[in-house]
Amino acid sequence: xxxxxxxxxxxxxxxxxxxxxxxxxxxxxxxxxxxxxxxxxxxxxxxxxxxxxxxxxxxxxxxxxxxxxxxxxxxxxxxxxxxxxxxxxxxxxxxxxxxxxxxxxxxxxxxxxxxxxxxxxxxxxxxxxxxxxxxxxxxxxxxxxxxxxxxxxxxxxxxxxxxxxxxxxxxxxxxxxxxxxxxxxxxxxxxxxxxxxxxxxxxxxxxxxxxxxxxxxxxxxxxxxxxxxxxxxxxxxxxx
Amino acid sequence: xxxxxxxxxxxxxxxxxxxxxxxxxxxxxxxxxxxxxxxxxxxxxxxxxxxxxxxxxxxxxxxxxxxxxxxxxxxxxxxxxxxxxxxxxxxxxxxxxxxxxxxxxxxxxxxxxxxxxxxxxxxxxxxxxxxxxxxxxxxxxxxxxxxxxxxxxxxxxxxxxxxxxxxxxxxxxxxxxxxxxxxxxxxxxxxxxxxxxxxxxxxxxxxxxxxxxxxxxxxxxxxxxxxxxxxxxxxxxxxxxxxxxxxxxxxxxxxxxxxxxxxxxxxxxxxxxxxxxxxxxxxxxxxxxxxxxxxxxxxxxxxxxxxxxxxxxxxxxxxxxxxxxxxxxxxxxxxxxxxxxxxxxxxxxxxxxxxxxxxxxxxx
Numbered sequence: 327x328x329x330x331x332x333x334x335x336x337x338x339x340x341x342x343x344x345x346x347x348x349x350x351x352x353x354x355x356x357x358x359x360x361x362x363x364x365x366x367x368x369x370x371x372x373x374x375x376x377x378x379x380x381x382x383x384x385x386x387x388x389x390x391x392x393x394x395x396x397x398x399x400x401x402x403x404x405x406x407x408x409x410x411x412x413x414x415x416x417x418x419x420x421x422x423x424x425x426x427x428x429x430x431x432x433x434x435x436x437x438x439x440x441x442x443x444x445x446x447x448x449x450x451x452x453x454x455x456x457x458x459x460x461x462x463x464x465x466x467x468x469x470x471x472x473x474x475x476x477x478x479x480x481x482x483x484x485x486x487x488x489x490x491x492x493x494x495x496x497x498x499x500x501x502x503x504x505x506x507x508x509x510x511x512x513x514x515x516x517x518x519x520x521x522x523x524x525x526x527x528x529x530x531x532x533x534x535x536x537x538x539x540x541x542x543x544x545x546x547x548x549x550x551x552x553x554x555x556x557x558x559x560x561x562x563x564x565x566x
Numbered sequence: 567x568x569x570x571x572x573x574x575x576x577x578x579x580x581x582x583x584x585x586x587x588x589x590x591x592x593x594x595x596x597x598x599x600x601x602x603x604x605x606x607x608x609x610x611x612x613x614x615x616x617x618x619x620x621x622x623x624x625x626x627x628x629x630x631x632x633x634x635x636x637x638x639x640x641x642x643x644x645x646x647x648x649x650x651x652x653x654x655x656x657x658x659x660x661x662x663x664x665x666x667x668x669x670x671x672x673x674x675x676x677x678x679x680x681x682x683x684x685x686x687x688x689x690x691x692x693x694x695x696x697x698x699x700x701x702x703x704x705x706x707x708x709x710x711x712x713x714x715x716x717x718x719x720x721x722x723x724x725x726x727x728x729x730x731x732x733x734x735x736x737x738x739x740x741x742x743x744x745x746x747x748x749x750x751x752x753x754x755x756x757x758x759x760x761x762x763x764x765x766x767x768x769x770x771x772x773x774x775x776x777x778x779x780x781x782x783x784x785x786x787x788x789x790x791x792x793x794x795x796x797x798x799x800x801x802x803x804x805x806x807x808x809x810x811x812x813x814x815x816x817x818x819x820x821x822x823x824x825x826x827x828x829x830x831x832x833x834x835x836x837x838x839x840x841x842x843x844x845x846x847x848x849x850x851x852x853x854x855x856x857x858x859x860x861x862x863x864x865x866x867x868x869x870x871x872x873x874x875x876x877x878x879x880x881x882x883x884x885x886x887x888x889x890x891x892x893x894x895x896x897x898x899x900x901x902x903x904x905x906x907x908x909x910x911x912x913x914x915x916x917x918x919x920x921x922x923x924x925x926x927x928x929x930x
Contacts, residue, residue: 376900398883436880459880
C-alpha cells in the first residue's frame with residue numbers, strides 16, 4: 327500500500343503519481359483535485375479528503391473508495407470499475423456512464439445518472455442510499471438507477487422532473503412514490519418479484535459495502551420506472 | 567485594445583463566500599485561500615472580492631472605489647463629485663506590485679456623503695441619488711468607472727487569478743464580518759478590470775458563476791428604470807435587478823429570489839398551499855421580464871448578510887456548510903474545507919432555493 331499526500335499538489339501531479347504507483351494506494355489530504363484516476367485501470371484507490379470534479383472520469387476498471395463527500399460529475403463516462411462514496415455526491419454523477427458501478431451512501435445532487443447507457447454485457451449500475459435531486463435519470467438510455475431513500479428526514483426520495491427524456495434502462499425507487507410526478511413517456515409501477523430479483527445481486531453488494539441488512543432494505547416495496555416506447559421522440563415535433 | 571463593452575465573445579467561474587452570524591471579523595486571507603483549490607475554474611482574466619464591515623471608521627460615508635484611465639480623468643471626475651458630495655477622504659487604494667497583476671489602471675477610493683443642499687434641491691432620496699451618480703459616471707464619463715459604492719463595504723477586483731488579486735489588494739489587512747469572492751472565466755467579453763466580479767451598486771454586490779440567456783430581455787426591462795448596463799456582462803444586470811427588487815420595490819430577499827429563479831408554472835400549479843401558490847403566481851406575473859434563465863449560481867452580498875441562489879434548473883454547482891457562528895458558500899466543497907476543515911452540515915441547496923444568512927441585529 328502506497329500513500330500519496332495530495333496537499334498542495336495540482337491534479338496533474340496527483341494523477342502522474344497514481345500512474346507510477348503500484349496497484350494499491352491511498353490519497354491523503356485530497357482537496358478539490360479534479361480528474362483523479364481518469365481513464366485508469368487495475369488500481370485500488372482510497373481517497374481521504376474531498377476529491378474534485380470528474381472523479382474517475384472514463385474509469386476503465388479501477389476501484390475507488392471515497393471516505394467523505396465527492397463533488398460533481400463522479401464517474402463521467404466511466405466504462406468499468408466501481409466507485410464507492412461514503413458521503414454525498416454532487417451534480418451529474420455518472421454522466422453518460424456505460425459500465426461499472428457507483429454506490430453512494432448519502433444523497434445525490436441534481437441529474438444523477440444523466441444519459442446513462444448500456445450495450446450488451448455492459449450494464450452500468452448506480453445506487454444512491456439517501457435521496458436524489460431533480461432530473462434523476464434525465465435522458466437515461468440504459469443501465470440501472472436505484473434510489474433507496476434511507477435517512478430521508480422527511481424529504482421526498484427524488485426532486486422534481488425525474489426521468490425527463492428517459493428512453494431506456496430501468497429506475498428503481500424504494501417506496502410507493504404516489505406523490506412523484508413522472509413524465510408521460512414512462513410507466514411507474516410496483517416492482518414485481520422477478521424484477522427485484524434482477525437487482526438483488528447489486529443490493530446485496532451495496533449492503534455488504536455499507537453494512538445494511540438486506541432484509542430491511544427489501545421490507546418496503548420498490549417502484550420500477552421504465553420507458554414506454556422504443557421511439558419516445560416519435561411525435562415530439564412531427565409524425566415520422 | 568477593445569475594452570469591456572465593445573466586444574462580445576460567446577463560456578464558467580468560481581464563487582466563494584463566508585459570513586459570521588455573530589459579526590466576528592475575519593481578515594481577507596481566508597477567502598483568498600478558498601479560491602486556490604478552484605484555480606482551474608478561472609482562466610486568469612478576472613478575480614475579485616467584496617468585504618463587508620471593512621470600513622468602520624467611515625461607516626456613514628459611501629466608499630467609492632474607482633478605476634481611472636488617466637490623471638486627467640480622475641481630476642475631472644473629482645470635480646464632478648465635489649459639486650455633489652462632501653468628500654472626507656480621497657486616496658489611492660493600497661496595492662502591492664506583483665508579477666501576476668499588470669497593466670493596472672489608476673485605482674482610487676473616496677469616502678463621501680451627498681451634499682444635503684443637493685438632495686433637497688433635487689428632492690432626491692440619498693441612496694437613489696448615489697445610485698444615479700454611479701450610473702452617470704459609468705455611462706457618461708469615458709475612462710472613469712465606479713466599481714464599488716456602498717457604505718462600510720468595498721469591492722476589490724482586477725484582471726488576474728483571484729488568489730493573486732487578493733494579494734495585489736492586500737486583503738489580509740482588511741477585516742470584515744462577511745466576504746465574497748470570484749474567479750472569472752469570461753465568456754462573452756474580453757476581460758477588463760471593470761468586468762471582473764463582484765458587480766456592485768450601493769451595498770449590493772453579486773458574484774456569479776454561469777451564463778444567463780435572458781440578459782437582453784432583463785436589460786431592456788431594467789433600463790426603463792434608470793439603470794444603464796454599460797459592460798454587456800450578465801452579472802451587471804443581475805446586480806441592478808437585485809437593487810430594483812430589493813431597494814426600489816421593497817421585496818423581501820425570498821420574494822426577489824422567487825422572481826429571478828421563479829418555479830415552473832407546473833411546479834407552482836402543484837403547490838397545495840394556496841397562499842404560497844398565489845404569491846408565486848403574482849410574482850411571476852408582475853415581474854415576468856426579470857425571470858433569469860440559463861445557468862447561474864450567485865452570492866448576493868448586502869449590508870448585514872448574504873444570499874446564495876441557484877437558477878431553477880440548477881445548472882451550476884453550489885455547496886453550503888457551517889461551523890459555529892460561520893456559514894460558508896462555494897462552488898465546490900473543497901473551497902469550504904480550505905476555509906474550515908471541520909465544516910458541518912454540508913449541503914447543496916436546490917435550484918431556486920435561496921439560502922439567506924443574516925448577521926445578528928446590532929452587531930455589524
